[in-house]
Amino acid sequence: MQHLKQFARIQDMPLSQSSFDEIQQFPECGGIGIFVGTVRNHHEGKAVQSLKYTAYTPVAEKMIRQIEQEIQQQYGVSYVRVIHRIGNLAIGETAIIAMAYAPHRREAFQACEVAVERVKHEVPVWKEEFYCDGSSQYVEGCCIRKDHPPVEANTHTNCCNHPHAGENAYQWPL
Template sequence: MREFARVQDQALSLESFDPIQDFPECGGIDIFIGTVRNHHESKAVKALKYTSYTPVAEKMIRAIEQEIKEKYQVSYVRVIHRIGYLDVSETAIIAIAYAAHRREAFQACEEAVERVKHEVPIWKEEFFMDGTSQYVEGCCIRKDTAEPQAKAQQHTHHQHEHCTHEHTHE
């Protein structure tokens, strides 16, 4: 198994991850790549800055990976998150999951991204073209649903509607 930091201050790459060839039992790979987009709530975004409490962030991401691996019975789950200044189109996060079947790969990858965004001490500050900036609350990529428990959490979901979602679906 390749060893690498889960919180990195240089450009992120898929080369960090173990190759699928090391997991012949797996028939599905799900990859999420989140990038910096050029707008937020009709304001032009110039750049983002991510900061973290890295020692805790590292431990938490590794724990999340292990919990998700066990929950979905997947062979491999890894997440790397960038810190520092990022320009538009730069990659902020990569999550990957290898599983025997696509459903488990999709679920594991989505939950990994969501949990890292919600639970790990990594903070995002947006810098706008007009010279202003603001910190953004932890974001959620989960789609709102009409399930009963979603209604109980509706207030929480509304708090996150203002978030910048720096997503590129690969």
């Protein structure tokens, strides 16, 4: 019987791969897919100084766990986990880690990639970039307004001023 680690998917402390379960608990698996996303120093031609991630944590936790379950079933992998950092992050700090264990590498890589993309575009986590010129801008993420469908890039700049979207905000079940 496996005793899997219980941990928050949204964390305000530095992320570590030690949060994930060991591959040895999954003897049927021969492949590990992993993605570690870090803060880079540029975006769309602008010099980035730092980032701030915020989230609607209760819903984000639930949605990430649901995405993990769906991907496990869809790709036939034994293990998928994603953790995302919130708070202020400096250049080079880890913002997200996704890991998948599967019998073969192809399924592990696919599951990991899909997990990251789905978390990025479906889960209520928002990224604000702070630029070296003193300006800042929300980019990417999940729109919280019903009257503005999410888009793939610069979602926040196209739909709302996070985190309070008023009467048109989605009402996510907890």
